[in-house]
Amino acid sequence: MSKQYKVVHCTVNGKEIEQIVDVRESLTDMLRNDLRLTSVKKGCEVGECGACTVIINGEGFNSCIYLAVWAEGKEIWTLEGLTGPGGELSDIQQAFVDEGAIQCGFCTPGFIMTSWEIVNSGKEYTDDELRKALSGHLCRCTGYENIFRAVKKTMLRHLGKYEEAELVNSQGITEYPEPMPFK
Amino acid sequence: MASQLLMAKSPEEAISAKTAQAAFLAGGTEVNRLGSSVDAETLISLKKCSGLDGIESDAGYVTIGSMCTFQQLIESDKVPAYIREAAHFMASRTKRNMATIGGNIASMRRDSYMIPALIAAGAVLELAGSGGSCRIGIEEYLDKAAEYAGCLILSVTVPEKIKLMSKRYSNTAQSHAVLTMSAAVCGDGIVMAAALKNSGIYRLMDFEKALKADPEMSDDDIISWFRNWDAIRVEADMFGGEDYKRYLMGVTACDFRAGLASGSGKEVES
Numbered sequence: 001m002s003k004q005y006k007v008v009h010c011t012v013n014g015k016e017i018e019q020i021v022d023v024r025e026s027l028t029d030m031l032r033n034d035l036r037l038t039s040v041k042k043g044c045e046v047g048e049c050g051a052c053t054v055i056i057n058g059e060g061f062n063s064c065i066y067l068a069v070w071a072e073g074k075e076i077w078t079l080e081g082l083t084g085p086g087g088e089l090s091d092i093q094q095a096f097v098d099e100g101a102i103q104c105g106f107c108t109p110g111f112i113m114t115s116w117e118i119v120n121s122g123k124e125y126t127d128d129e130l131r132k133a134l135s136g137h138l139c140r141c142t143g144y145e146n147i148f149r150a151v152k153k154t155m156l157r158h159l160g161k162y163e164e165a166e167l168v169n170s171q172g173i174t175e176y177p178e179p180m181p182f183k
Numbered sequence: 184m185a186s187q188l189l190m191a192k193s194p195e196e197a198i199s200a201k202t203a204q205a206a207f208l209a210g211g212t213e214v215n216r217l218g219s220s221v222d223a224e225t226l227i228s229l230k231k232c233s234g235l236d237g238i239e240s241d242a243g244y245v246t247i248g249s250m251c252t253f254q255q256l257i258e259s260d261k262v263p264a265y266i267r268e269a270a271h272f273m274a275s276r277t278k279r280n281m282a283t284i285g286g287n288i289a290s291m292r293r294d295s296y297m298i299p300a301l302i303a304a305g306a307v308l309e310l311a312g313s314g315g316s317c318r319i320g321i322e323e324y325l326d327k328a329a330e331y332a333g334c335l336i337l338s339v340t341v342p343e344k345i346k347l348m349s350k351r352y353s354n355t356a357q358s359h360a361v362l363t364m365s366a367a368v369c370g371d372g373i374v375m376a377a378a379l380k381n382s383g384i385y386r387l388m389d390f391e392k393a394l395k396a397d398p399e400m401s402d403d404d405i406i407s408w409f410r411n412w413d414a415i416r417v418e419a420d421m422f423g424g425e426d427y428k429r430y431l432m433g434v435t436a437c438d439f440r441a442g443l444a445s446g447s448g449k450e451v452e453s
Contacts, residue, residue, distance in 0.1 A: 004187050023188035024226075026215065045217035047278045048357055059254075060277040065215040069188065070230055114277065135356050136275025 010071045012037070013081030019068075027063035027071055028052045031078060039079035039109040043138075050137030053110035054078050060114045060136075079109040082116060092116050092154045099150040103141030111137050115151045119158045127152070127172065148172045187225040194235065194335055197227050198311055201333050209250060209286030212278055221290075235285070235337065238262060243343050246309075249285025249336040253296075256284065265347040265365075269300040272349075272363065274356035285336040288321065291328060295378045298325070299365035300349050302376035302386055304341045310334040322386055345369075348442050350435050361422040362431050366439035371395075373443060377432060381418045389414055390436060405440070406433030 004023045011017070012035060021030050026045075031037040031054065040063055043051035047062040054063045055077040082090040089097065092115050102108050111134070118125065118133055125133060130152060139147065149172045156165035169175045185206070191197035197207065206223035208214050208230075214221045229235065235250035240261045247262065253270040256262045257279065273279050273296050287297045288308070298321070306321045312334040321339075324331055347367040353360040359380060366375040372395050375387040393408060394400060400408070409432045417425045 024185060047212050047216055053277050059280050061280055062277045065211050133276055136277045
């Protein structure tokens with residue numbers, strides 16, 4: 001049976017695009033091969049590693065198991081869309097640099113996209129919730145602590161808790177100067 | 184690998200397109216993954232199907248549309264806590280945004296996140312096929328898989344208030360589970376179900392009967408019962424040996440019995 005193609009209209013990183021895709025093509029393939037957005041990594045291709053994570057209509061998805069044709073009418077963001085017009089890093093990207101949350105870097109774009117969703121949610125996640133929210137991503141280098149710290153600090157800064165962000169120690173635990181009073 | 188894709192706009196359109204060479208495509212976590220076991224010439228995408236993603240609560244039961252994602256289940260106050268817990272077994276949020284309850288049932292994976300809890304809860308499925316629609320228990324659906332292969336799952340109905348416990352064992356949150364097991368209080372007995380990797384999905388009716396016949400069974404007796412249970416074939420594989428898997432079922436059954444007796448099952452109040 002011959003291949004079937006469709007035209008997909010969507011917004012990628014703020015730009016409207018129109019793309020002809022094979023109906024069985026994954027969104028990862030469309031973004032990488034057709035649009036040259038190579039921050040979207042092809043890792044496991046079974047939706048386990050999170051390296052291909054992109055934001056679709058405000059929520060994180062594994063683009064490797066998401067069909068490109070499903071993107072019709074959707075608003076998609078990849079890591080390339082987070083940087084400023086002059087290539088300036090966004091705060092979450094900068095936090096990954098500052099906290100040394102990168103080694104080989106393969107998992108980093110996916111982690112940052114999920115982190116971006118977290119820090120822009122306006123919600124204050126507990127440490128446990130934050131770890132669970134990041135659990136769809138695998139990193140074989142860093143041991144996760146630096147990533148966790150980068151996300152936690154950025155989340156606190158987004159919530160206006162700048163001083164609290166500075167109290168996050170190397171293990172990602174917020175160290176208050178005095179014991180917290182019992183409630 | 185499929186070469187054709189049909190974006191069905193309604194369940195009726197999806198059903199009319201279903202042939203032996205076609206397969207339904209729900210969230211895509213199973214069908215779209217590398218090495219998927221689904222082999223079809225045409226995929227019928229249900230993403231644009233209307234009316235399959237509602238969650239309704241009525242007269243002590245919750246009806247969940249088959250296209251509800253695991254994340255929707257977790258975020259809904261109407262969904263019973265035991266279903267939310269089973270949805271949480273899928274650790275990745277990005278994957279939970281895609282995986283659907285209907286897809287998880289229909290794929291019948293032996294490490295299913297959801298099916299043991301649904302069996303223990305006595306879930307009822309609403310199916311639609313070329314011959315019309317019907318409502319059947321999930322056990323019947325699994326038992327007669329070939330008969331219902333052409334049917335589309337429209338919804339899943341589960342009781343709101345039931346005391347139910349689930350456990351999932353895997354090396355990491357992301358790994359395939361070696362065992363997912365659930366048990367619920369039903370009348371004066373316990374209903375138990377297990378999804379055992381590389382073995383199958385079972386309603387543990389033999390054990391339920393044994394426990395009913397001897398409610399005072401000791402934990403050692405329960406563990407030994409599972410060790411000697413010959414109605415199922417337990418494969419030794421990279422997830423563990425046969426003894427290990429049988430022992431795991433035994434100790435989990437002990438935990439469930441104790442937990443349900445002490446009232447630690449997930450009831451609906453949330």
